[in-house]
Amino acid sequence: MSPSGAEVIRQIRSQVPEVDPAEVSEHLGNGVTVIDVRESEEWDRGHIPGATHVPRGYLESRIEAAAPDRDQRVVLYCASGQRSALAAHTLTDLLGYTDVASMTGGITLWKDRGYKVDVPVVLSKEQKDRYGRHLLLPEIGAEGQTKLLESKVLLLGAGGLGSPTALYLAAAGVGTLGIVDDDTVDLSNLQRQVIHTTDRVGVPKVDSAEQAIHALNPDVDVVKYQTRLDASNIMEIIEGYDVIVDGVDNFPTRYLLNDASVRLDIPVVSASILGFDGQLSVFKPHDGPCYRCLYPVPPPAELAPSCGANGVLGVLPGTMGLLQATEVVKLVTGAGEPLVGRLLLYEALGATFTELKVRRDPECPICSIDPSEIADEEMGVFPDYEAFCAAAG
């Protein structure tokens, strides 16, 4: 008479070596391949960090991709230790793996012991529809889209540059968009600040931008800062963001932002516009130059007119803002080559792009200093930038 299923399982479990979660935890990342053999829904609810997912039903067809060397140490786990024991038996007896163990108690015991569990962002059916064109791109895919959904991007200004950037980053599914702007929507803004509308003239820009973003994509969490960025609040506001988008309209704030972002090691996607000309670069602290390496001192007032005084083509911040949004998506997902150490100039009348090299200044007063050498009490302490820029002018 054939043995019962329960009897077979008992026999197999008695033959398969088991390891305690404590041992697995200790050896995580030390050349041990940890395989989760549960179903996809179980994996999505949380798994051991660094584990590879090979559902038991696909074990024979997928194990070689996860563990190509049959002599390497492989630890399997499931919910309680039963399916992983059966899978370990398969690897050893049928596929010739020589060093396979099943984790005692599965992920249930792992969690009971208080070990860390990774819970991945799982795209809902609606998100799979919404971001379908991203999912088709190998450079983005589900992994890149997940990074976007988990990312926090801070927009300085919901004006000319910030408007198109905010709309496209919202559409791309950036999970958290912080917006700093103390202004209200004015009729004269609407020639270029496309996130705002005629019926929202007089409304704070952060509120108007939030409305547009939520109408476009309810996935996005909008954090509003209806204030002007200054030395007293910059550290508190920018800390915790993954990328900062600089679209501010004045030099003091650009220098202040540079110093704070270098100290906190946050990359800044920077653009500026005037008339028919735009400039764009990515300042990634210590990987490339900072804003001060490019512009050690601000120009005098007569060489730095504002858009309000000089005028600006309405489409231009759209062009430059979308280049900024593109660089943000690249930084978050790791796709492509970010515009680090390069300055892109766009001249709309001639329809020309020019790329210039930007070098790190070994004498730079900000980014030549190791941030770890900056004492806590120095963080967030800045000279009076308004006076600094005024003096230079």
Next chain:
Amino acid sequence: MALIRIPPVLRASTGGEKEVRADGADVGAILHALAAEHPDTDAQLFGPDGSLNRYVNVYLNDEDVRVLGGLETSVGEDDVLVILPAMAGG
């Protein structure tokens, strides 16, 4: 003669020209030739001691002359000088 690209904020000083040509063997000579032709640019490019103002970036082709030889950087006939101001418009 090297080609000099004039930024928008200096075009009022060059009669609206976006590009001008000037003679000279090095960056300094060419920029002084530009200043001689268009005197209003002189104070914007050079400080009282004759050195390039720190807020003026000058590129020989795609490289900042500060990392080359500064005003003494040699310039060829077919080279392009880009004068680049910082802009803060947003």
